[in-house]
Amino acid sequence: MAKTAPTSLAKRFPDRDEVAAVRAEADALEAGAEAGDTRRLAGRILGRRGHGKLVFLDLVDRSGQIQLLCSAERTGPVELDLGDVVGAIGKAAKTRRGEPSLAVDELVLLAKIKRPLPDTYHGLVDAETRYRKRYLDLLVNEDARRAFELRSRMVAAIRRRLDEAGFIEVETPVLQPRYGGAFADPFVTHHNELDADLYLRIASELYLKRLIVGGLEKVYEIGKDFRNEGISYKHQPEFTMLEWYEAFADYADTMTRIEELVAAVAVDTTGSTEVEFRGNRVNLAPPWQRLRLADALEELGLWTRGEADLRARLEERGVDASADRSWSQLVDHALSHFIEPELIQPTILHDYPVELSPFARTMDDDPSFTERFEYFAAGMELGNAYSELNDPDEQARRFEEQAAAIGGVQGDPDFVEALSYGMPPTGGLGLGIDRLAMLLTGRETIRDVILFPALRARED
Numbered sequence: 001m002a003k004t005a006p007t008s009l010a011k012r013f014p015d016r017d018e019v020a021a022v023r024a025e026a027d028a029l030e031a032g033a034e035a036g037d038t039r040r041l042a043g044r045i046l047g048r049r050g051h052g053k054l055v056f057l058d059l060v061d062r063s064g065q066i067q068l069l070c071s072a073e074r075t076g077p078v079e080l081d082l083g084d085v086v087g088a089i090g091k092a093a094k095t096r097r098g099e100p101s102l103a104v105d106e107l108v109l110l111a112k113i114k115r116p117l118p119d120t121y122h123g124l125v126d127a128e129t130r131y132r133k134r135y136l137d138l139l140v141n142e143d144a145r146r147a148f149e150l151r152s153r154m155v156a157a158i159r160r161r162l163d164e165a166g167f168i169e170v171e172t173p174v175l176q177p178r179y180g181g182a183f184a185d186p187f188v189t190h191h192n193e194l195d196a197d198l199y200l201r202i203a204s205e206l207y208l209k210r211l212i213v214g215g216l217e218k219v220y221e222i223g224k225d226f227r228n229e230g231i232s233y234k235h236q237p238e239f240t241m242l243e244w245y246e247a248f249a250d251y252a253d254t255m256t257r258i259e260e261l262v263a264a265v266a267v268d269t270t271g272s273t274e275v276e277f278r279g280n281r282v283n284l285a286p287p288w289q290r291l292r293l294a295d296a297l298e299e300l301g302l303w304t305r306g307e308a309d310l311r312a313r314l315e316e317r318g319v320d321a322s323a324d325r326s327w328s329q330l331v332d333h334a335l336s337h338f339i340e341p342e343l344i345q346p347t348i349l350h351d352y353p354v355e356l357s358p359f360a361r362t363m364d365d366d367p368s369f370t371e372r373f374e375y376f377a378a379g380m381e382l383g384n385a386y387s388e389l390n391d392p393d394e395q396a397r398r399f400e401e402q403a404a405a406i407g408g409v410q411g412d413p414d415f416v417e418a419l420s421y422g423m424p425p426t427g428g429l430g431l432g433i434d435r436l437a438m439l440l441t442g443r444e445t446i447r448d449v450i451l452f453p454a455l456r457a458r459e460d
Contacts, residue, residue, distance in 0.1 A: 016042045018061035026092040026100035034103050035092040041066065041102060042110065044139065045080055046117075059088060059102070062145070067101040070094060074106050083113030083139075131447050131455055143450075145211045146434040150269055151449055155222060157268035158242060158433075161261055166242060167218040172207035172407040174200060174224065178412050181205030183229040187237075200226035205359065205428065206415045208245050209388060213423045218394075220244035222433065233445040237454050240433035242383075249427035250387040251371040255348055257285035258375060258385065258429055262346075262436070269440055274441050277378040278346050284377065286345040293335065294369075296349060302334045310334070328355040334443050337379075343376035358398040360386035361425075378439055385429035392419035399416070415446055 017039045025035060046065070047058030055078045057068040068088050070078045080086060094099045103447045118124045130137040132144035159169065176197065179186040181203025191198050198226050204221050206230045211219050225241045245255070256409070263273050275283040297303040304310050307327040314321045314330060317335055324330045331353065339349070350373035353364055360370035372386035389395050399411030437449040448451040 001216070009112065010087065010110055011168075013040070013042045013108060013110055016040045019043060019059065019061045019066045020062040022092050022102060023064055023066045023100045024101070026066070029094040029100075031090065031098050032096045033094055033096050037091065038094055038105075039102060040087065040089050040091060042105055045082055045084050045086060048080075048138070055331070059086070062149075065164050067095075067099055069095070069101045069103045070107070070243075080107070080109070081113055084115045085111035085113075109358060127447075128455075131453055132458070134347055147437075147441045147443060147449065149460075150441055153262075154265055154437060154440055155428065155433065157265045158222070158261065158431075162220050162244065163370055165218070165245075165257075167220045169222055170208070170211060170214055170219050171223070172201075172204045172221055176201050178414075180412050180415070182227075185229055187226050187228045191284070200233075202227050202245050203241070203430070205430070206412055208243055208428065210415065210418045210424060211427070212245050212426050213408075213418045213421055214245050214313055216360075217247040217424075218245070231454065233447075234435060234438070234452060236434070237444055239446075239450075243429065243430040245388070245426055247424040247426050247427040250425060251373055251385055251427055254385045254387075254427035254429050255290070255350075255373060256286075256376075257427075258383070258431070259288050259346075259348075262431075265436075266440060268336070271316050275378075275439055277439055278444055280378055282345060282439070283445075284346055284380050288348050288375070290348045290350060292351045293349050294351065296339050297331070297334060300334075302338065313318060322450075326355070328353065331356060340376055340381060341379045344379055346375065346377040348373050348375045355401075357386065358402045358437055359389050360394075361389050363400045365448060380435060380439070381434050382429060382439070384429040385427070388423070388426040388428045390419060390423040390426065392416050 019041055022041060029035060034356040041061070043057060043059045043061035045057050046060045053072045054268070055070040057070060057078070057080070057376040058233070059066055059068050061285045068425070074087055081200055087110055088102055088104050089106040090102045090104040093103040095101055099402050118136060124130050124137050124140050175198040177198060179202050184202040186199040186202055188252040189198055202225055204223060204225070208219055208221060221240060222240065222242045224238055226238050227236060229235065231237065263284050263286055266273050266275065272283060274283050294303050302310065302313055304313065307330065309320050310327060310330045311324070314334060319333065321333060324333050351363065351369045351371040352360065354368055354370050356369040357372045363369045372385065373382045389398070396411070396416045403411065434446050434449050437446070438446060441449060445450050
């Protein structure tokens with residue numbers, strides 16, 4: 001007797017096959033043939049054609065799409081709507097026109113749609129709706145699903161490569177009594193039991209370096225950081241960072257490791273070291289271009305140690321520097337405004353002034369510069385790295401200078417104490433996971449690679 005979809009919902013559908021596997025089985029058949037083994041598929045109905053004795057349904061799961069052949073003799077009447085989630089039991093088949101399909105013997109209703117889906121042919125094109133209702137974006141836009149699957153593979157590849165290199169993955173506090181590791185405004189909350197303010201971390205750096213002191217030698221963390229600052233195509237208040245620290249290494253070793261890691265991860269996830277981003281073909285294969293920051297500024301006529309002089313030069317070029325409160329902030333403004341957008345092919349910008357680098361080791365031949373680098377591709381910074389400062393007295397002095405120059409910046413006496421027990425020479429690095437995902441997927445805004453980005457409240 002023919003079976004059709006029941007009025008009540010089945011609570012489970014075990015032992016299902018993936019659509020892609022059944023589609024491949026069907027594709028290998030001769031046109032008009034049907035396989036002998038029974039298959040069980042489950043997914044969402046995103047297309048319907050025909051009526052009466054033969055109905056064609058498009059069934060989609062995470063692995064792909066397949067056509068369901070539903071004849072009245074085998075399944076009975078098909079009473080399903082677009083968007084319903086169903087189980088389909090039948091046999092792999094190929095139509096006379098050569099379409100891989102499943103010849104259905106039984107349909108099982110698993111979830112009933114209550115609201116109509118967006119236009120599944122054109123997809124969900126309104127950006128605001130896509131970000132606010134990501135579940136709909138993923139349902140009807142295959143391209144969106146593929147982007148987030150690629151991001152997941154990218155993160156897995158990073159972990160695999162670091163694990164193979166002997167690193168240990170760790171977890172450090174997200175709620176911190178002091179914030180540090182970067183120049184940024186924190187989010188503040190209050191713990192009632194402790195009666196103390198805590199900060200969502202802006203970086204995991206200072207805790208990870210404590211672990212180097214403790215002898216773990218090679219550690220990394222992939223986790224959320226939070227900065228109470230602006231939103232742009234490459235900034236979100238909540239974002240994902242990779243940080244690693246490697247004892248007995250310096251920034252030169254770290255340069256080599258990040259070049260090799262990014263290139264390998266690109267191959268693992270996309271099959272190539274070449275990516276397309278904003279109309280530029282970017283080749284991530286090492287070696288990357290290397291350029292001293294002072295030399296890059298000198299070429300633009302912007303290298304000067306005088307704060308007033310640099311401010312005047314920037315303003316002459318039409319840059320509003322009124323919010324920059326120190327020479328270091330002016331240098332950073334010049335870098336982001338004039339240099340970063342021009343670094344299309346992967347570039348390591350290195351040897352930063354000590355004023356910009358409170359946690360970096362000074363250079364042996366010139367203590368006014370540090371062994372620090374940032375690395376860029378497609379006109380966008382991907383991350384930052386140092387030979388880590390491991391002198392506790394110098395670190396305490398840098399904290400004081402940082403607070404005097406910028407104000408409101410906390411030092412961390414506990415971290416200084418940890419350094420006093422001796423931290424070996426260490427190379428450390430941060431990599432923006434969201435920005436690397438942008439680059440590898442070709443997405444031009446960070447909101448397209450974060451499943452649920454921060455948005456302004458909707459005005460009703």
